[in-house]
Amino acid sequence: MKLNYNKAEFAAAYGKFSQIPAPDRIEIAFAGHSNVGKSTLINKLFNRKNLARVSSVPGKTATINFYGLENIYFVDLPGYGYAKVAKSEKERWAGLIEGYLGSDRDIRLVFMLVDMRHAPTKDDVHMINFLIDSEMPFVLVLTKADKLNKSERAKRLEAFVSEIPCFEDIHSIPFSSQTLEGVEELRKIVEEIADDNDVTVE
Secondary structure (H helix, E strand, O other), X not given: OOOOHHHOEEEEEEOOHHHOOOOOOEEEEEEEEOOOOHHHXXXXXXXXXXXXXXXXXXXXXXXXXXXXXXXXXXXXXXOEOOOOOOHHHXXXXXXXXXXXXXXXXXXXXXXXXXXXXXXXXXHHHHHXXXXXXXXXXXXXXXXXXXXXXXXXXXXXXHHHHHHOOOHHHOOEEEOOOOOOOXXXXXXXXXXXXXXXXXOOOO
């Protein structure tokens, strides 16, 4: 199914998992550390400047944000791991993320974002292990790929083999919001999921 990405619309934001209504369609989620570039990725995917609000302040997405397109919801989860927020706020975010990912919603895929320039954080590894253990399909999106030259990129990819659990078995896509590397590959994955689901969830 060729999707018209420009037609994506912001649907709703929820501060607690209990507020989210029952699912009525399939969902694709975006997870990652604060400031890894989730909002930027969503905007590039949909070819929009500010569908998802981008902030230079880490930890700004403190809600689960839903964007609708055709028969899919795209779900932007709060960025985790940001140090400068109160413990109670961190716990609320963790509850949101774990509540969502652990629910019986029809989550077809998680785009798991990791900054390609650095070793994954403990929280990244924890999240990847959670996705593996819960057998949830996910794709690793290696963001900020344009910031590395060819040899730096090769070094990071080599290092990820020992830093990220099962890295060699995970589908990973280098992504750049500057050069748009990876955008078409991500869209292809989304379209395959849309094709598999021409019937809306009852």
